[in-house]
Amino acid sequence: MTSVPQDGQINNWLNWSAAELSLTLEDNTQEAEWLLSSLLNCTKSELYIQKNELTKQQSELFQHWISNRVNGLPAQYITGWTEFYGRRFNVNTSVLIPRPETERLVDVAIHSFQELDNPQIVDIGTGSGCIAISVAAEISNATVLGLDISEDALAIAEENASINNVDNVKFLQTDFLRFNPPEPIYDGLLMNPPYILEKEMSTLTTEIRDNEPHLALTDNKDGLLFYQHLSKSANKWVRPGSWLIMEVGLGNHPQKVKECFDRKGFEHLEFIADFNSDERIFKVQVL
DSSP: OOOOOOSOOOOHHHHHHHHTTTTTOOOSSHHHHHHHHHHTSSSSHTTTOOOOOOHHHHHHHHHHHHHHHHOOHHHHHHHTTETTTEEEEOOOSSSOOOOOGGHHHHHHHHHHHHHHOOOOOEEETTTSHHHHHHHHHHTTTEEEEHHHHSSHHHHHHHHHHHHHHHEEEEEEETTTOOOHHHHHHEEEEEEEEOOOGGGGGGGHHHHTTTTSHHHHHBBBSOOOOOHHHHHHHHHHHHHEEEEEEEEEESTTHHHHHHHHHTTTTOOOEEEEEEEOOEEEEEEEOOO
């Protein structure tokens, strides 16, 4: 353990925090920069030209942050925010941390719906609202509804709509597996559901397994529950000709998801690669 700086010099705190984080992280310098820039509300590059020093209160808080990070709490939960699709989103342990890979789902949704007249779009399992809000912000004539079973998650989603000044998105607490709308009013459905197999939860990193909400990670079954339900109920949600756009897992999970829809007679099925060239986006047309 390195000695805690006795002054407020930013460079000293950067060096100290990077050394502390090196005990558990490979990208220790980048994480130190990110945490300290979040604390000071500046960019990483501005850290190196800052002339101000950390106050005693800031120094104490930063030590607490670094201790939490060393002990495995994700940096996004420590600072309370992350970036997704170029926007800032608040996060806490009630919601999954938005992943960069999921931005590809937003890309596909925008491409699919932006030419429609006033499209109605629903986002299943909205969590932090990152997908619903991003799509609503990029398609200004759309009306987007984000659904989630978690009241705490929806409170974060509401915050995020407000801080991003997006007013064409609304949120509703409901259980997707038990609720069907009275008529199919939507032109598109988005879904990034819990798809980690119950038996694979133990293989996750402790950082994920011990901090992110299990409700949003796994269906406590085979990772197919939400896809199976959607394959049976899609025509109750969306109009004929509409698209379902979903994120899927790795390995053989995409093929198993496709089989859910094959069995129900869907014919227009397409996998789209994410930014890592993994076929993680599954697009299905409802006829």
